[in-house]
Amino acid sequence: MKIYGLKTCDTCRKAVKTSGGALQDVRENPLTPEELGRFWATFGDALVNRKSTTWRQLSEAERAEEPLALLAAHPTLMKRPVVEKDGQLWLGWGPDVRAELGFA
Template sequence: MQFYGLKTCDTCRKAVSALRAAGQVPEIYDVRGDGVPPAVLEAALTRFGAPMVNRRSTTWRDLSEAERQEEAATLLSRYPALMKRPLIVDGDDMTLGWDAAAQAKWLG
């Protein structure tokens, strides 16, 4: 299980704690420092599309209008912290965010 998030993200920290408590052993990648491998990012964009861009983030608010019009793939490559978090990948299974559906999937 690969876990893509931010070390400073409260939601990511809660998700990692819950996963570990449930016996999962996630490989944790900080999207700022480690990035998201291009193949994983492409698969996630294919599955989730534009909602991968967190439009409520500080990073989004700091973008110019021109930048906000760019493709999601371009934005996420340039500004990894703009990705909605966490992105959890295990084989072909993938979730974005830490909502009830993601928790049910990974915590059982």
Template structure:
């Protein structure tokens, strides 16, 4: 089974995740969230699974948002904020066996196996 990683082609963390997965014998496909992913379909599912953990609050994009937009990140318009600013999505988002995992952390690696 090929794991789908949603991120950015130039993101070092995403590249590292794909490289480590392939080195461990797993097939991994990186889908660019700006150019290739259908975020209108994906975001509701991701948000239902992980909530605002999907927002990368340490990104440059986050720091450049207005206070009003940052306030939206805690409310019902989070989906709209992420649709308008896909680089706010914490990367990579991994779809594995029906589970949604966010970030390339020790916890994520353990769940993937």
């Protein structure tokens, strides 16, 4: 199991601790354009965390940019964690995701 997120994110740390998965810190080890494209194809607009501090600090012009370019330039805008297991992707670490992964 692979977890994409931030090592400083409490939710990402909980996901790693519970699942035993490996964390890829997207700030230290940015996502490839292919990974971003796959995440976008799966989650669409839900991938952009519009409640984040990073989002609030962006200008209106920056917010209007292409979402994939924004995520590449500002990895902390990604809603997290993105969990990958057996080629399937999940977004977040809520009760529904934990149940689907067998960690309820």
